[in-house]
Amino acid sequence: MDTTLRVGKYLVSPLTRALGQGRYAASVSIRSGRGSATHDRVLRFTPEFGSGEAALHYATAQGLDWIGRTAADQAPACPVPVSHPLQTSKVTSWPRKN
Structure with a gap:
């Protein structure tokens, strides 16, 4: 079974x-x-499990948690533009001329 x-x-x-x-x-x-x-x-995890299925479920949950996702959140998110509070709308070229 491919998991x-x-x-x-x-x-x-x-x-x-x-x-x-x-x-x-x-x-x-x-x-x-x-x-x-x-x-x-x-x-590798230290808990021992009474079944292979329980161990597989635990490993899957821990892997998803490690990458910051949950099983319910596997669908790709729609990108939404978010302005950063430190960004300004003014574009400056580098180096700036005095």
Whole structure:
């Protein structure tokens, strides 16, 4: 079963590992970039779970949380122009002439 999610520029891949005696560990790979600029962060979690499904759910939630998204917020947002309080409408060229 492929559980990989693409969220914006990130690829979130939750993983589980059987520990024995019916216990499971969870981890998640969070990848961004392409080619030689690829960055992959792997997070391993200390809680143990009674099922692979519970471990997978936890890893997915933690991965989405790490990139600042929630499962309900996976749809791409519509960009809205927001003016920054420090921006001015006046454009100056650099270097300024005195």
